[in-house]
Amino acid sequence: MPTADLPVPRPAALAFSADNCTIGRAMGVLGERWTFVVLREVFNGIRRFEDMRVRTGINRQVLTSRLALLVEQGVLHKVAYQEPGSRPRHEYRLTDKGFDLYGVLVAVADWGDRYLADPEGPPITFVHRDCDAQVHARLACEAGHPVDDVRDVVPAPGPGVHLREA
Known part of the structure; x- marks a missing residue:
């Protein structure tokens, strides 16, 4: 008998809403292309903006946006530092939420x-x-x-x- 004649069972998941899906929510934080590249750098000990930018080739605006989102979401936190003769800057460090990634x-x-x-x-x-x-x-x-x-x-x-x- 051809398979086209057999009824196809409907996935049970169709009965449930996906509105509060934690995978969807996680991808809202992590799903942009450069996010895991930024996290890779921080996990590798690269914590300063300019070091990340030069090493990855991410443009300033995208890197600024990714870092801001990761700080806003509590994945990273900023720690101030200042090189002699320079203005204050920030390093980006993992929070417990970040380490969990x-x-x-x-x-x-x-x-x-x-x-x-x-x-x-x-x-x-x-x-x-x-x-x-x-x-x-x-x-x-x-x-x-x-x-x-x-x-x-x-x-x-x-x-x-x-x-x-x-």
Whole structure:
């Protein structure tokens, strides 16, 4: 029997509103192209505007906008400094909220290393400070079971789910 004749089950998620989706909200903060480039720099210890601008090639207006959003959202905070004979400036440092993005950065790097790295390999690896072994993002459930096949993960309504209005 041709598959076109079989009824197609509708995804259960269609019954729920996406208006309060935390993925959508996170992408409102993190989804612009340069955001993770800026975060990469800060995670690598590059904290000053001009150093970031020169190293990344991001134009001033875009970098200013990205940094302002990350500060406004509490991902970074500004720390004043002043070089002798210069006007006061700011460094950008990670907040706890910013440090919580490290796993996301590692996951993005893992994906990029797998699909986009040059033939000789990735330009940077993440290693555990205590033993020097490489660090990778891995899925695990709250009970501590590793999830090796992403097809074993299914979405389920959370406590903040709202039904969609018809």
